[in-house]
Amino acid sequence: MGLPETIETSRSCDWIKTNELKWFSWIVEKPQCDASFYAYRVSTCDSRAKRQVTYYWLLASPTDASKSSECQGGVDLPPSVEIDCEYAPHEAPVFKTVTAIAAVLAAVLVCMIGFVVLHRDSPIIKRSQYEFLVVMLVGGVLMCAATLLYAGAPTKALCGLRPATVSVAFTLIFGALVVKSLRVYRVFMSGAMKRVVLSTRTMFRILGLFVLVDVVILAAWFVVDFPQPALKLEEMAVLRGGSVERLVCQSSSFIFSALLIFWKTIVLFMGLYLSFLIRNVSTDFQESVWIFASAVVVLFGSVIVLPMAYLRSSWP
Numbered sequence: 001m002g003l004p005e006t007i008e009t010s011r012s013c014d015w016i017k018t019n020e021l022k023w024f025s026w027i028v029e030k031p032q033c034d035a036s037f038y039a040y041r042v043s044t045c046d047s048r049a050k051r052q053v054t055y056y057w058l059l060a061s062p063t064d065a066s067k068s069s070e071c072q073g074g075v076d077l078p079p080s081v082e083i084d085c086e087y088a089p090h091e092a093p094v095f096k097t098v099t100a101i102a103a104v105l106a107a108v109l110v111c112m113i114g115f116v117v118l119h120r121d122s123p124i125i126k127r128s129q130y131e132f133l134v135v136m137l138v139g140g141v142l143m144c145a146a147t148l149l150y151a152g153a154p155t156k157a158l159c160g161l162r163p164a165t166v167s168v169a170f171t172l173i174f175g176a177l178v179v180k181s182l183r184v185y186r187v188f189m190s191g192a193m194k195r196v197v198l199s200t201r202t203m204f205r206i207l208g209l210f211v212l213v214d215v216v217i218l219a220a221w222f223v224v225d226f227p228q229p230a231l232k233l234e235e236m237a238v239l240r241g242g243s244v245e246r247l248v249c250q251s252s253s254f255i256f257s258a259l260l261i262f263w264k265t266i267v268l269f270m271g272l273y274l275s276f277l278i279r280n281v282s283t284d285f286q287e288s289v290w291i292f293a294s295a296v297v298v299l300f301g302s303v304i305v306l307p308m309a310y311l312r313s314s315w316p
Helices: 013-018 020-027 093-118 123-127 130-149 156-188 200-225 255-277 288-314
Strands: 038-042 050-057 081-084 228-235 243-250
Touching: 013 020, 093 130, 123 130, 130 156, 130 200, 156 200, 156 228, 156 243, 156 255, 200 255
Parallel strands: none
Antiparallel strands: 038 050, 050 081, 228 243
């Protein structure tokens, strides 16, 4: 009786040492194929913002790559599948579309800035406090730019610029609305004997304090726990329990993001409260309707869209 034929296996040396009884029978008959005999590779993001997941046998047959040379029968090699990328590549059509829309909106806002400055002596624009109209429009341009920063693979610079740009843009828009409403309130609603007109300089100081809170929170965040691009394993049902590495911006704590959200909520509700107080003032001097409409949009995004996005990302 001669020696048994040599067998080939993809198992590690440690596994062979600890599972001698299991593989000993493979000398006589190949084992049944199961998920432990194949693996998968994930491609980079393509122009459609998709990744291709391709399965392969750990030890494929030299003559037929769809068959394994170390097992027989059992399961077949799963077909390739596509999964969504965790970010939109710059060459993706969706990014190009968003870029075009953001560019058009930014151009419109810049034209509006020029219009406001050019007609700043017009009674309606003067009553609307043109300096803060310009601030709001600048915040809008900054928000358009922020949307483009969320495309592409996360980098250290992008991980810092994304929250900083959105945060400052939000404060410029809603902070300007708050100080404008505060000025109207002090002029028309403080009582005939207590009317105090806020100077433009004072209003800019108040707005500067709002932005300073952003700067302090962001500076503390970036010094203590700068968000870094990191690989995060995400289990996916389409991969039959397998996991995929996702490149995301990650901090060790949610505290600073929570502080920013809390501060934005305060600014938002200050604007809502003041808009309610001055709701009966002439529309030439106040923007209660626009403040309320803007707040509803932001609240919808915060209360509905964000939780849905979180649940979607955490769903197996």
